[in-house]
Amino acid sequence: MKLRRPRRPRQFRLADSAQQIVGGFLLAGPFVVTEEVWTLAGNMSDWQALGTVIVVFGIGYGALYAADATRDAEDEQDVAGVPVRFISLMIVSFGSVALLALLLDAPDTFLGDDQTTRTVAETTFRAVSVGSVFSVVGAATADSLFAKNGASNGD
Template identity: 55%
Template sequence: MRRPRFRPADVAQQIVGGLLLAGPFVVTEEVWVLAESMSSLQTSLLIAGVVVVGYSALYKADKDRDVDIEAKFLGIPLRFVSLLTVAFGAVTVMSFLLAAPRTFGASPMGTLTAISIGSMFSIVGAAAADSLF
């Protein structure tokens, strides 16, 4: 079976989908207040949830993809590495470009947690865009 190509266009689709769904969560005060009240354990579980949702959306929901034949980076499918990078990266960049941590008075841990909350939505949008287009 021929290995599917992972192209720059795929990353662009992920970015558009990730930004589209995560944008509103970056600028919503309730997300930042919620993030400040969450524990380190909750943040860790949330990050794990982002990883599980992303993997499931790419390789379990889309039966046309075979994880075993995808190009790998350190043994991890390159498409999945890109998806995680886009999900967390898009929310991080938006948060700091819009000065959200400063505006909402977030601590470093609160900022990480708020980014993780936004990433849960970003990864869904990024995976959907990657799978649909």
């Protein structure tokens, strides 16, 4: 006897992105305003920053599709073969950290005025990649938790 696993609706809604945003901002905030993150980012190489970005993508995909048995990437809406939910998760994960960093003026606060524009941009990218490791966890968790609650309520 083969058991069928329950499926969520294929439709990706704006509310799903809103849930991701809540989780992404919740965990991104503390890392954007921590001097240690900016010091770490200043000492990272380009390869380490790229590796961190790959880790964020891996965590996001794993949290959405490997850790959640009720969700299947192939059953969801996609753009060029990439699920819209995953695209949204990556935009939220990196975007929430970048937005908070800029709104709170973190680059100027932690890097000072003696840095070149290129150095500030590179260090900011690296700091965003570090913060996104935590933001993606919050965004994916919120997406999964709220989706389960919504599915049980008939939404």
